[in-house]
Amino acid sequence: MSQLDAVFARLEAAGEIIEGYSQEQIDRVARSVVDAGVRENRRLSELAVSETGYGRVADKMVKNELSTTILWDSIKDEKTVGIIREDAGRNIWEVAAPVGIVAAVIPCTNPTSTTLYKAIIALKGRNPILFSPHPSAKDCIGETVKVIREALKQVGAPEDTVQILENPTIELTNEMMRHPKTGVILATGGLGLVKAAYSSGKPAYGVGPGNVPVFVERSADVEKAAKDVVAGKSFDNGTVCASEQSVIVDAPIADRMLDALKRNSCYVVNDEEKKKLEKVVVSPKFTANPKIVGKDPAVIAGIAGFSVPEETRVLLVPMDGVGKEHPLSIEKLSPILCFYVEDDWQAACERCIQLLNFGGLGHSLGIHSRNLDVIREFALKKPAFRILVNTPTTHGAVGYTTRLMPSMTLGCGTFGNNITSENITAKHMVNVKRVAFEMNPVNPGSESPLQVGGTGGIAEIIDRKLQGRVIAETPHDVVDFVSERDVLDAVREGRKILISSRTMVTPLAKDTARDHDIFRKVD
Incomplete structure (x- = not known):
């Protein structure tokens, strides 16, 4: 057995354990990682900056913070175990199943946050996860994994649910992604990856x-637009x-916008400085030079051969x-911003499309405007799946200043050769089975919803039971049908529901009632 096979064997064994967890148990596990990330936030952040x-x-x-508490607030109430939805109108139950072992590739630009985020959404769906860290950030990512594993240990979950490739290489990462036991890949990184x-x-x-x-x-x-952009x-x-990456300004307000940007610590480069920047910022492959990625403006200027005030943002x-x-x-991927001026919103629209076509298809676009008609036109015409209005695009796209799902992995849809245009979150870490009861019988038969050929299907049976049911107004009434809504109403009203051996109780009603001691059985 190879070293990688051994890792997958441990992941698989841990996965079999957590697959048997209840919703309450798996939420406790995921929440433990959230809490650990909060406790270790500063230390992990310092490690990330120091190493990369x-x-x-x-x-x-x-x-x-986004990848722990804010993320958790958005997913904590999601059902990821057992029957997660009942569609009474279509007579369908939806049942959650794990996606399997998650092969997660972590970038050097957002190392600790992406590790925490991917671990939490994977665990929420009862999935083990294996991390392949970027070599230039493997220590801080490795320390984050240690924090996560310790959190699992503290709540009694198998530590091997979360593992890391200790000595990552391109070849090993590719082998991990192709491994027969890999269930799904979460790939955050460059185009090649x-x-x-x-x-x-x-x-x-x-x-x-x-x-x-x-x-x-x-x-x-x-004024707000300038502050948001900066x-x-x-x-x-x-x-x-x-x-x-670029700000496109409507000509009538261009001077005001430029002045506002300067007041917010933007340094406007001249033609000579621009040429110097071009030589050091862009690689021969037309990607950002790693030497300038994530560096302070003064540092980048120094590398290029000119100086700017230290307070430049x-x-x-x-x-x-x-x-x-x-x-x-x-x-x-650095604090360098292109500045364009266009005569009207139509010309600006075309400029935005040009920029998106030059390496940003399907991702995101920002607009600062009070004109809903213009905003609507941008939404209709732009090849971007996140249109961020009157907010910093950095914060808006990841769900920090908007109600988009908090995420460190942003899908770009088919425009960007991705499978989804959504912000990747816990729901993407769950397979959904569907139990569909007969609605339009081919053959006559029993009314039992568990037998093919019911005369009216489960919907008609339930309708008849609902029409003839006894309403449980007092603890002395025995009912013959209980839905999730009945249980929630009873909890809210502080009353019991009396049932008999003939009472039909839906699976979600049983799950909802489990912690509330709602039912009283009468023979």
């Missing part, structure tokens, strides 16, 4: 690059894939085109 040299500790802490994930023969959730444009339309609150672009020194680059002749129009 990317970003800022305070901003890493916000990412960890995502392509490898989709070529592995396994189901995969990948992401696309985020060359995010933001349009500031003439009706916008200019807040998003400078956050963790631009390492979030949803960070603003963003390097602002005037631009008039998009494409290889304009190298800085790529996704830069």
Whole structure:
């Protein structure tokens, strides 16, 4: 047995244990990771910055907060065990099943936050998870995994539910993704990695690059727009894939917007400085040079050969085109922001599309406007799946300032060669079985919903029982049918439900009643 096979064997054994957990048990396990991430937030954030040299500790802490408490608040009430939904109208039960072992690839730009986030959503669905860390962040990711494993130990869950490749290589990561026991891949990283994930023969959730444009339309609150753009672009020194890469400004407000950006610590580079930036920011493959990713503006300027004030938050680059002749129009993953001026929203619309086509298809787009008609047109015409309105795109896309699902993995849909356009979350870590009762019988037969050929199907049977049922107004009434709603009503009203051996109780009603001592059985 190879070393990787041994790892998968331990994951599989742990997975068999947690698959038998109740909803309450698995929620306790996932919540333990949330709490551990909160306790260790600062230490893990400091480790991430120290090891990678990317970003800022305070901003890493916000990412960890998003990936723990904010994420948990959004998924804590989701049912991921047993029968999770009953559709009485269509007579269908939906039953949750784990997706299996999750092969999770972690980037160096958001190492600790992505590890916490992926562990929590995998565990919520009762799935074991194996991490392949980026080599330049393997220590801080490894420490995060230790924190998670200790949390599992403290609540009595098998530690081997969460594991890490100690010495990751491209070859080993590819082998992990292709392994026969891999259930699904969560791939966060560069284009090559995502392509490898989709070529592995396994189901995969990948992401696309985020060359995010933001349009500031003439009706916008200019001061707020400027503050939002700078807040998003400078956050963790631009390492979030949803960070603003270019700002396109409506001509009538261009001067006001530029002044507002300057007041918010943007440094406008001149033509000579722009040429120097182009040489150090963009690699020969037209990707961001790792040496400038996540660095402070003053550091980037120094590498390029010029100086800026230490308090500079963003390097602002005037631009008039998009494409290889304009190298800085790529996704830069750093506090460098392109600045365009267009005559009206139609021209701005086309500029945004050009930028999205140059490495950001399907990802995100921002707009600052009070004109709902313009916002609607942008939503209809742009090849982006997150349209963020009057908010920093960095914070809005990941669900920090919006009600989108909190996530560190943002799908780009078919526009970006991804399988989904959603923010990946706990629901993507659950398979759903569907139990469908006959509605339109082919053959006459028994009324029993468990036998094929019922005369009216389960819906008609339930309808007849509902029509003839006794309403449990007092503890002395025996009912013949109980739904989840009946149980919730009884809990709210503080009363009991009397049932007999002939009472039909739906599975969700049984699950809901389990912790409330609602039923009293009468023979």
